[in-house]
Each structure stands twice: as C-alpha cells, then as structure tokens.
Amino acid sequence: MRKDVDLKKKAVVLLSGGLDSSTCLAIASHKKFEIYALSFSYGQRNNPELQSAKQLAKSFNVKKHQIMNIDLSVFGGSALTADIPIPERDLDQAMNSGIPVTYVPGRNLIFLSLATAWAEVLGVANIFIGVNSQDYSGYPDCRVEFIEAFNKTANLATKAGIDGKGFTIHTPLMLLTKAEIIKKGTKLGVDYSKTITCYNPDETGRACGKCDSCLLRKKGFKEAKISDPTIYQK
Amino acid sequence: MRKDVDLKKKAVVLLSGGLDSSTCLAIASHKKFEIYALSFSYGQRNNPELQSAKQLAKSFNVKKHQIMNIDLSVFGGSALTADIPIPERDLDQAMNSGIPVTYVPGRNLIFLSLATAWAEVLGVANIFIGVNSQDYSGYPDCRVEFIEAFNKTANLATKAGIDGKGFTIHTPLMLLTKAEIIKKGTKLGVDYSKTITCYNPDETGRACGKCDSCLLRKKGFKEAKISDPTIYQK
Numbered sequence: 001m002r003k004d005v006d007l008k009k010k011a012v013v014l015l016s017g018g019l020d021s022s023t024c025l026a027i028a029s030h031k032k033f034e035i036y037a038l039s040f041s042y043g044q045r046n047n048p049e050l051q052s053a054k055q056l057a058k059s060f061n062v063k064k065h066q067i068m069n070i071d072l073s074v075f076g077g078s079a080l081t082a083d084i085p086i087p088e089r090d091l092d093q094a095m096n097s098g099i100p101v102t103y104v105p106g107r108n109l110i111f112l113s114l115a116t117a118w119a120e121v122l123g124v125a126n127i128f129i130g131v132n133s134q135d136y137s138g139y140p141d142c143r144v145e146f147i148e149a150f151n152k153t154a155n156l157a158t159k160a161g162i163d164g165k166g167f168t169i170h171t172p173l174m175l176l177t178k179a180e181i182i183k184k185g186t187k188l189g190v191d192y193s194k195t196i197t198c199y200n201p202d203e204t205g206r207a208c209g210k211c212d213s214c215l216l217r218k219k220g221f222k223e224a225k226i227s228d229p230t231i232y233q234k
Numbered sequence: 235m236r237k238d239v240d241l242k243k244k245a246v247v248l249l250s251g252g253l254d255s256s257t258c259l260a261i262a263s264h265k266k267f268e269i270y271a272l273s274f275s276y277g278q279r280n281n282p283e284l285q286s287a288k289q290l291a292k293s294f295n296v297k298k299h300q301i302m303n304i305d306l307s308v309f310g311g312s313a314l315t316a317d318i319p320i321p322e323r324d325l326d327q328a329m330n331s332g333i334p335v336t337y338v339p340g341r342n343l344i345f346l347s348l349a350t351a352w353a354e355v356l357g358v359a360n361i362f363i364g365v366n367s368q369d370y371s372g373y374p375d376c377r378v379e380f381i382e383a384f385n386k387t388a389n390l391a392t393k394a395g396i397d398g399k400g401f402t403i404h405t406p407l408m409l410l411t412k413a414e415i416i417k418k419g420t421k422l423g424v425d426y427s428k429t430i431t432c433y434n435p436d437e438t439g440r441a442c443g444k445c446d447s448c449l450l451r452k453k454g455f456k457e458a459k460i461s462d463p464t465i466y467q468k
Contacts, residue, residue: 070304075355106351109391113347117340121309141391149387156380157343 010034011126011170012119013062014111017052019217020173022195023185024130025060027172030188035062036122038115042107043073048205052196059191068114072104088210091219102199102212108141109150116154116167125160125167132173132181147171178220186226193229206233244268245360245404246353247296248345251286253451254407256429257419258364259294261406264422269296270356272349276341277307282439286430293425302348306338322444325453336433336446342375343384350388350401359394359401366407366415381405412454420460427463440467 011033015021028035039053050067057065087102108131115127131142140146151169155161173181185192197217198207207214209232221228245267249255262269273287284301291299321336342365349361365376374380385403389395407415419426431451432441441448443466455462 066308068305068308071302072351074300074302075352103393104351105354106347106388106392109388110344110347110351113340113344117306117338117344118309120339140393140396143390146387146390149383149390153380153383153387154340154343156377156383157375158340159337159374162374 010036010063010122010124011128012036012038012115012122012124013128014115014130015039015053015057015065016130017049017054017056017196018130019178019185019192019195019197019220020130020132020181022052022056022130022190022192023181023188024128024173025056025062026185026188026190028126028128028170029060033126033128035060036118036124037062037065038111038118039065039067040111040114041067041069042104043071048201048203049196051205052194055194056190059194066118070110070114072107072110075105087212089212091212091215103139106141108139108146112150112154112169116158119167120158120160123160125165126170127167128170128172130173131171132176132178134175134177144171144174147174177223178216179223182220182224182226186224191229193231197230202233206231208233244270244297244356244358245362246270246272246349246356246358247362248349248364249273249287249291249299250364251283251288251290251430252364253412253419253426253429253431253454254364254366254415256286256290256364256424256426257415257422258362258407259290259296260419260422260424262360262362262404263294267360267362269294270352270358271296271299272345272352273299273301274345274348275301275303276338277305282435282437283430285439286428289428290424293428300352304344304348306341306344309339321446323446325446325449337373340375342373342380346384346388346403350392353401354392354394357394359399360404361401362404362406364407365405366410366412368409368411378405378408381408411457412450413457416454416458416460420458425463427465431464436467440465442467 011028013025013028013035015025015037037057039050041050119127133143147169155166160166196205197213199211199213200208207230218228245262247259247262247269249259249271271291273284275284353361367377381403389400394400430439431447433445433447434442441464
C-alpha cells in the first residue's frame with residue numbers, strides 16, 4: 001500500500017528545458033517535493049533544450065531525471081517536428097493568428113499520459129506541468145479545460161485512480177503572464193541563461209530572437225524589468 | 235479545410251497483433267474505412283506480436299501501417315515490460331484477483347494519445363481500439379467510462395477538436411464476450427492462427443497456453459464452438 005506521507009512529498013515534473021517548465025520545476029522544488037523530472041527527445045528541432053533540461057535538473061537536485069525517446073516526427077504535422085518553416089512576424093500578429101504551425105498535435109496529451117504512467121509506477125500522486133494560457137492562447141492543450149479533463153481521464157485510466165486517491169495535475173503557471181513567471185522564477189533561483197525557449201536555436205543553443213517564442217520571452221523580461229540573460233545569435 | 239467526406243472514410247486503428255485488435259481491424263475494414271494502423275514497440279516481452287500485426291495489416295490492405303518505438307520499460311512496473319513473473323493460475327482465480335501484474339500503467343492512455351496525434355496530423359476523425367470490458371474486467375483502461383473521458387479530453391487537447399468536429403473513439407468490442415468476438419472475426423475473415431494473445435510466447439510466437447490471456451482465449455474458442463487454430467508450445 002502507498003503511504004499518504006509519500007504521496008504528498010513526491011512529484012513528477014515535466015521538464016522541457018524552456019523558461020516555463022524550468023520555473024515550474026523551481027516552484028515544485030520550493031514546495032519541497034521530491035522531484036522526478038521527465039523530458040522527451042521527441043524529434044524536435046531544438047535539441048539543445050535537452051542539454052538545458054539536464055543542467056536544470058541537476059541544479060534543482062532532482063531525485064531522478066528520465067529522458068525518454070519518442071519520435072513524434074514520424075507523424076509530422078508541426079514546424080517543430082517536420083520540415084515546415086518557423087514563422088517570423090511581430091507579436092501582435094502571432095497573438096491573433098489562431099493556432100500556429102509550431103503547434104505539435106497532441107503533444108501535452110502525450111506527455112501527460114507518459115507522466116501519468118511513470119507517476120503510477122513510482123507511486124507518485126502529483127504531476128507538474130508548466131502550461132500557461134495567458135500570454136499565448138494559441139495552443140489548445142495549454143488550457144484549463146484540457147487539464148481538468150485530462151486529470152479526470154488519468155484517474156479513470158489507472159489503478160492509482162481506482163485504488164487510491166488518484167493524481168493531481170498541478171499547473172502553477174496557468175494564469176500568470178510571462179513577466180510574472182519570470183519574476184517568480186528569478187526569486188526562486190532559476191538561471192534563465194540556462195533555459196532555451198527559442199523554436200529555432202543554433203546547435204550551441206543560442207536563440208534566434210525572431211520566432212514567436214523569442215519575442216514573447218523578450219517582452220516578458222522587459223515587462224518584468226529584469227535584464228534578459230538570453231544569448232542570441234549574431 | 236478538411237472535408238466531411240474524408241472524415242467519414244478514414245480511421246486510425248490501434249493494432250497490437252492480438253485477437254481483439256485484429257478483430258477490431260476487421261470490423262473497421264468491413265465498415266469501409268480507409269485504415270491507418272498504428273502499432274507500438276513498447277519494450278513488451280512478446281515482440282512476435284509485432285510480426286503478427288504486420289501480417290494482419292497486410293491482409294486487410296491498410297493504407298499505412300506505422301510502428302512506433304516507445305520504450306515503456308524505462309518506467310517498469312508491469313510483468314509485460316519488466317522482470318516480473320507472469321502468473322499461471324486458473325481462470326476463476328484470474329477473474330477474481332483484481333488488477334493483475336500484467337497491467338501496464340497508462341498503456342491505453344498513452345496509445346490513444348498517440349493515435350489522436352496521428353489522426354490529427356492525417357485529418358482523420360475516427361479512432362478504433364479493441365478494448366473489451368466483459369470477459370476481463372481487471373484493466374481500468376478498458377472500461378467505457380475511461381474511453382468516454384478520453385474522447386472528451388482528446389477533443390479539448392487538439393486543434394481538430396476546436397476547429398472541427400473532433401474525434402470519435404470507436405470500441406466495437408467493448409460489450410462482447412470473447413466467444414462473440416471470435417465469432418464476429420471469423421465471419422469477417424480474421425485468420426486467428428496469425429494473431430498472438432499470449433503474454434509469454436516463445437521467439438517463434440507459439441503460445442504458452444497457461445497465462446491468463448491464453449486461458450481466456452481457449453475458453454473463447456470453446457464457447458464459440460470454433461476450432462482453436464492457436465499454435466501452442468510443446
């Protein structure tokens with residue numbers, strides 16, 4: 001039988017190595033969870049992300065960091081996993097053009113499913129994911145209603161949901177602006193120079209400075225009045 | 235924009251190579267869907283299953299058969315993916331012992347998530363899965379309530395669910411007994427000698443005849459009054 005005291009203290013944290021997931025990791029760590037970080041090599045373009053994830057996992061003393069291979073590029077359909085150009089445009093345009101080509105079909109559904117499986121094996125009841133619906137509402141799998149539906153489904157899908165108390169999906173960034181996320185993470189010791197947000201970094205991890213994700217990140221640092229430590233190309 | 239006529243005619247079918255999923259494939263084929271079959275190499279013991287899946291996909295003329303690698307054995311926690319002995323017992327005992335060690339945490343949640351992602355990329359609205367809650371009620375992710383919750387979640391997770399009509403998860407075997415499944419499949423031309431149900435087959439795919447899954451399959455053929463074409467060890 002699992003012990004409640006254990007259930008309260010451990011968490012699986014989805015960690016991409018980007019700004020949001022790193023802040024989410026810092027929050028879970030600050031809340032004194034013993035952390036099992038889960039990252040994916042999913043055929044994404046920006047593999048320097050995984051190097052960042054490794055460094056961040058280390059700096060927050062996670063109990064275990066599991067990197068799982070899952071080749072979503074066999075499905076294609078996204079600028080992040082297939083040979084589709086990543087758009088360069090201004091942020092207003094990005095925020096008002098509907099779901100962008102950088103959307104990876106089913107990504108958070110898949111990642112949360114795998115996090116649930118691992119959590120069940122570990123006997124862990126808490127799952128953290130750094131989704132955020134405020135500053136960028138284009139992705140359907142970053143919304144409150146998706147997370148709530150997933151949480152119910154995960155509890156119906158698993159032995160832990162039937163035998164025990166089931167899982168709680170934590171989304172501490174859901175309602176924060178990018179500037180608020182950056183302020184919170186800075187306070188909790190996240191070294192953002194080690195995080196990679198860019199959709200199109202070079203092989204050393206330097207950001208392009210032009211993609212939607214870079215623009216949003218720049219704006220976040222500006223609004224937070226925190227100097228932007230990101231290393232840009234050129 | 236996707237066309238309704240296309241949406242009605244195509245389906246992603248989850249195909250393990252076992253008795254149930256093969257029957258499910260035959261049913262989708264009989265309903266005149268153009269079929270995109272999806273199988274997983276997930277670190278399971280019985281890899282001859284995948285050979286069966288390939289043969290079955292070919293014999294039902296699927297449009298495409300995608301085999302995806304996803305190593306669930308990194309999580310462990312199941313007799314199918316880790317070094318835990320597979321139980322041998324009588325069927326009454328198997329049916330009344332709760333969730334068995336052959337349960338793979340989160341398996342159908344993960345497989346359906348990946349099927350949803352592929353369906354979204356393909357512009358396909360129908361997903362078939364051969365789950366069955368009648369003859370073997372131990373697995374939480376084979377129940378009607380899980381499938382319904384997943385279907386809602388998939389529609390909230392995806393662009394297809396927001397822009398379009400979303401997905402329909404078909405579970406044509408959900409309420410059938412094993413004998414009824416076998417009768418239906420036989421009528422639709424499934425060659426059950428090519429399907430592998432056993433949890434512990436030898437390297438040539440011959441069944442052990444002793445695991446829960448073999449016992450249930452034997453009982454099914456007996457009750458269906460159809461001669462069992464399964465090739466057993468010794």
